[in-house]
Amino acid sequence: MTAAASTSRNRRGRPGYDRQQVLEAAVRIFNQQGYDATSVSDIAASLGFAKSALYHHFESKASILELALDDALSGLESALDSAVRDNGSASAQLRQFVHSAVGVLTARLPQVMLLLRVRGNSEVELAALQRRRAFDQRVAMIVAAAQEEGMLRKEIDASVATRLIFGMINSLVEWYRPDGPVDAAELADDVLLATFDGLQTHP
Amino acid sequence: MTAAASTSRNRRGRPGYDRQQVLEAAVRIFNQQGYDATSVSDIAASLGFAKSALYHHFESKASILELALDDALSGLESALDSAVRDNGSASAQLRQFVHSAVGVLTARLPQVMLLLRVRGNSEVELAALQRRRAFDQRVAMIVAAAQEEGMLRKEIDASVATRLIFGMINSLVEWYRPDGPVDAAELADDVLLATFDGLQTHP
DNA sequence: GTCTATATTAGGATAGAC
DNA sequence: GTCTATCCTAATATAGAC
Numbered sequence: 001m002t003a004a005a006s007t008s009r010n011r012r013g014r015p016g017y018d019r020q021q022v023l024e025a026a027v028r029i030f031n032q033q034g035y036d037a038t039s040v041s042d043i044a045a046s047l048g049f050a051k052s053a054l055y056h057h058f059e060s061k062a063s064i065l066e067l068a069l070d071d072a073l074s075g076l077e078s079a080l081d082s083a084v085r086d087n088g089s090a091s092a093q094l095r096q097f098v099h100s101a102v103g104v105l106t107a108r109l110p111q112v113m114l115l116l117r118v119r120g121n122s123e124v125e126l127a128a129l130q131r132r133r134a135f136d137q138r139v140a141m142i143v144a145a146a147q148e149e150g151m152l153r154k155e156i157d158a159s160v161a162t163r164l165i166f167g168m169i170n171s172l173v174e175w176y177r178p179d180g181p182v183d184a185a186e187l188a189d190d191v192l193l194a195t196f197d198g199l200q201t202h203p
Numbered sequence: 204m205t206a207a208a209s210t211s212r213n214r215r216g217r218p219g220y221d222r223q224q225v226l227e228a229a230v231r232i233f234n235q236q237g238y239d240a241t242s243v244s245d246i247a248a249s250l251g252f253a254k255s256a257l258y259h260h261f262e263s264k265a266s267i268l269e270l271a272l273d274d275a276l277s278g279l280e281s282a283l284d285s286a287v288r289d290n291g292s293a294s295a296q297l298r299q300f301v302h303s304a305v306g307v308l309t310a311r312l313p314q315v316m317l318l319l320r321v322r323g324n325s326e327v328e329l330a331a332l333q334r335r336r337a338f339d340q341r342v343a344m345i346v347a348a349a350q351e352e353g354m355l356r357k358e359i360d361a362s363v364a365t366r367l368i369f370g371m372i373n374s375l376v377e378w379y380r381p382d383g384p385v386d387a388a389e390l391a392d393d394v395l396l397a398t399f400d401g402l403q404t405h406p
Numbered sequence: 407g408t409c410t411a412t413a414t415t416a417g418g419a420t421a422g423a424c
Numbered sequence: 425g426t427c428t429a430t431c432c433t434a435a436t437a438t439a440g441a442c
Contacts, residue, residue, distance in 0.1 A: 016425055034322050037239035039417060053426045055419065117320075119237050152402050156393050160385060163378050164371055164397045171370025182363060190359050194367045198401030199355050219407055242435060256408045258437070 017047055022057045026064045027110045035065060035114070036121065062124045069118065069128040072111035075104040077135055090145030097142070098195060101169050102188035106176060113173040139166065165195045220250055225260045229267045230313045238268060238317070239324065265327045272321065272331040275314035278307040280338060293348030300345070301398060304372050305391035309379055316376040342369065368398045 017025075026043045033042070040061055044051040058064050083097035105112050115132065118125045143165070144158040152161055169191060176182060193199075220228075229246045236245065243264055247254040261267050286300035308315045318335065321328045346368070347361040355364055372394060379385060396402075 018425095032322070033324055034237065034239055036237055037322065037324050040419080041417080049425085050427060051418085052420080052428080056425060061418070119235070119240065121236055121240050150404060153396070153404050156396065156402065157385075160390070160393055161397070161402055163374070164394065165402065167374025167377065168367055168371040170377075171366070171374050174370065174373075175366050182360075187363070190363055191367065193356070193359065194364070194398070194401070196401050196403040198397070198399050199359060199364050199368065200399040201353060201356050221407095243437080244435080252407085253409060254436085255410080255438080259407060264436070 017049075017057070019057050022047065022054065023064060023067060024110070027068045027114060030065070030068075031110055031113045031117075034117070062122055065114070066124045066128075068111045068114050069124070072108055072115040073128065073131050073135070075108050075111070076101065079104050080135065080138060084142075089149055090142050091149050091151035094142050094146045094151070095192065095196075097139070098165060098169065099188045099192055101166070102172065102191050103184065105169065105172055106178065106184035106187065109173060109176065109178065116170050116173055136162075136166075168195060220252075220260070222260050225250065225257065226267060226270060227313070230271045230317060233268070233271075234313055234316045234320075237320070265325055268317065269327045269331075271314045271317050272327070275311055275318040276331065276334050276338070278311050278314070279304065282307050283338065283341060287345075292352055293345050294352050294354035297345050297349045297354070298395065298399075300342070301368060301372065302391045302395055304369070305375065305394050306387065308372065308375055309381065309387035309390065312376060312379065312381065319373050319376055339365075339369075371398060 022043075025047050026038075029038050029042055029046055032038075039051075040054055041051045043064075044054050047053075079100040080097055083093045083100060087093040087096055115128060118128050118132075120126050120129050140159055140162045143152070143162040146152055147154065147158045147161070152158070156164075172187070172191075176184075176187065178184070225246075228250050229241075232241050232245055232249055235241075242254075243257055244254045246267075247257050282303040283300055286296045286303060290296040290299055318331060321331050321335075323329050323332050343362055343365045346355070346365040349355055350357065350361045350364070355361070359367075375390070375394075379387075379390065381387070
């Protein structure tokens with residue numbers, strides 16, 4: 001299957017969805033209603049077919065979630081890897097990662113939205129949470145190192161600073177929409193400015 | 204019933220829970236597992252009794268949610284009312300509200316946590332969302348006015364600034380715990396500093 | 407204030423036809 | 425790739441006893 005096949009509608013004749021299309025529809029509804037509040041029938045109904053048809057594409061409801069969560073985590077992890085690889089100082093790594101994290105979040109909004117709402121109610125969710133915790137710890141280390149380098153104020157504890165920065169970033173899923181009025185690239189700049197320089201004039 | 208009766212355990216003899224105790228337990232589990240993933244049996248089990256006993260205290264699962272959401276919204280609304288009443292300029296109103304919003308969130312953590320996760324899946328949730336939207340709009344107006352007053356940088360759109368500030372604040376529910384290492388009062392100061400002055404040293 | 411049924415509906419998932 | 429029919433389990437809620 002070509003990469004383009006996922007979003008383009010170049011299949012002729014019968015309806016017939018492929019795995020990727022079903023995945024996208026499912027994730028959309030998971031995000032609208034919440035994973036637990038979404039039934040397999042809801043997903044099927046949104047595609048206009050019976051719920052049993054879903055099991056042709058996926059083993060289970062949980063396996064759909066698993067795929068989406070893996071996508072979100074992979075995106076964030078590789079952005080972090082790049083930031084570490086591309087920069088010598090922790091301060092520079094942090095700056096780049098904050099910027100690129102906004103990029104990942106806006107580019108893979110549905111998957112990241114799902115990830116951020118996971119509560120640990122199943123094996124799949126627990127595995128994702130564990131992977132996310134490992135990731136968060138790597139980020140926290142970089143923030144602490146950036147503070148040591150003198151980039152960040154000492155009055156605020158590094159772990160609190162980490163939570164505040166990425167709390168702000170993660171909260172973007174609550175309102176940012178690709179088709180909305182806010183540009184993703186500008187938003188990344190705004191977040192950098194807000195977190196490090198503050199929103200106030202002439203500090 | 205006295206106000207103290209809610210948390211104090213001055214009832215002798217038999218177990219027997221009152222409405223407030225059941226409410227607290229229910230909200231705790233709603234937050235752990237998510238509202239939709241929580242069954243009435245889960246709540247009952249956590250209190251050590253049969254699920255039918257729950258219907259002695261509450262009409263339905265939804266009515267428990269309703270009560271908690273009302274508590275969260277009332278707390279936030281009255282903090283905003285006070286901030287507006289106590290200050291002349293929008294800048295001062297905003298500063299006070301940011302500070303007190305952190306206070307409300309830490310003081311009524313379980314209820315606010317629940318509020319922030321509502322998706323609109325029922326009448327009760329839709330009503331809460333609508334009330335929250337009205338509240339958010341009031342806040343956005345104040346941020347815009349503070350920007351007009353010259354308090355906030357003009358490079359960042361007022362509505363984006365509002366989202367970023369309260370995104371950071373709301374994200375506290377994801378990690379702040381009353382019994383954790385972070386002090387609520389210090390946290391409110393940290394958030395003020397982070398949002399308005401930024402996390403970077405010597406700006 | 408809590409219990410043991412029980413009614414009723416919806417959920418995830420499978421079988422096998424088209 | 426989708427359908428209808430069906431299984432089985434779990435969920436909300438009620439009835440009525442203690």
